[in-house]
Amino acid sequence: MKDSPIPGTQANKPLLKLENVSAGYGEMLVLRELALEVYPAEMVALVGSNGAGKTTLLRVLSRVLPCSGSVTMNGRELVGMTPDQVFGLGLVQVPEGRQLFDRMTVQDNLLMGAYRRSDKVAVAHDLDRMYALFPRLGERRRQLAGSMSGGEQQMCAMARALMAAPVLMMVDEMSLGLAPVVVEQLMEVLAAIRGNGVTVLLVEQDVQLALSNADRAYVMETGRIVHSGPASVLIDDPAVQRAYLGA
Ligand SMILES: Nc1ncnc2c1ncn2[C@@H]1O[C@H](COP(=O)(O)OP(=O)(O)OP(=O)(O)O)[C@@H](O)[C@H]1O
Numbered sequence: 001m002k003d004s005p006i007p008g009t010q011a012n013k014p015l016l017k018l019e020n021v022s023a024g025y026g027e028m029l030v031l032r033e034l035a036l037e038v039y040p041a042e043m044v045a046l047v048g049s050n051g052a053g054k055t056t057l058l059r060v061l062s063r064v065l066p067c068s069g070s071v072t073m074n075g076r077e078l079v080g081m082t083p084d085q086v087f088g089l090g091l092v093q094v095p096e097g098r099q100l101f102d103r104m105t106v107q108d109n110l111l112m113g114a115y116r117r118s119d120k121v122a123v124a125h126d127l128d129r130m131y132a133l134f135p136r137l138g139e140r141r142r143q144l145a146g147s148m149s150g151g152e153q154q155m156c157a158m159a160r161a162l163m164a165a166p167v168l169m170m171v172d173e174m175s176l177g178l179a180p181v182v183v184e185q186l187m188e189v190l191a192a193i194r195g196n197g198v199t200v201l202l203v204e205q206d207v208q209l210a211l212s213n214a215d216r217a218y219v220m221e222t223g224r225i226v227h228s229g230p231a232s233v234l235i236d237d238p239a240v241q242r243a244y245l246g247a
């Protein structure tokens with residue numbers, strides 16, 4: 001069996017696999033019988049309109065929202081685990097709206113990402129790595145996170161997630177409210193992160209952006225997957241173009 005670039009995984013076996021996943025809030029069902037797979041070192045996009053259920057799916061994966069069906073990571077069932085346990089397995093979110101600790105410094109936010117790690121030397125090394133990856137954060141390490149620009153806050157949220165040493169990083173609406181030039185920079189960083197062997201699940205309302213950067217994509221409408229395939233094929237699919245790309 002072929003080894004993948006990520007230790008402990010195999011390239012031809014899904015890192016993340018969802019089968020028949022349904023979930024909702026109280027009586028309201030939002031996700032309906034979803035199936036989805038992410039392979040090691042892939043960048044997979046999950047796209048869809050407002051309210052389709054993308055963030056809800058990420059909540060299910062982080063185990064803050066219960067679901068029926070099966071979610072496995074490297075063959076291990078996550079349903080039944082606590083949010084802290086799945087975080088410990090390396091399933092880490094960059095949440096919609098950044099959700100930084102506004103009254104803490106940039107550096108303290110980054111260290112919060114590493115709260116579960118006891119390897120102090122490696123954490124200090126990773127902090128330096130983050131400041132090399134995002135020089136802006138290095139210059140602003142003592143600044144309160146809440147006083148930074150939107151782009152800087154998004155960098156801080158991504159760096160905080162990376163400080164957890166993720167296996168699979170889920171990024172929710174990275175581009176929202178940011179200037180195209182900043183989005184482009186963040187995309188370059190994501191590509192570099194992925195080049196270092198971190199698998200990425202990119203949740204985006206900007207379908208053009210997502211499909212031009214991901215390997216594969218899933219299109220979600222009202223809680224169901226309606227299209228999936230290589231991003232380069234979906235971007236030329238007339239139905240996707242009509243619904244999402246203004247064609
Ligand atoms: N805490 C909640 N309680 C009740 N309903 C909720 C809750 N959070 C989300 N919903 C509902 O679930 C549905 C899916 O919402 P969700 O946030 O997952 O969509 P989304 O695809 O992430 O949308 P967006 O692109 O706007 O971020 C919506 O109808 C929303 O109103």
Ligand SMILES: [Mg+2]
Nearest residue numbers: 054055056096
């Ligand atoms: Mg959302």
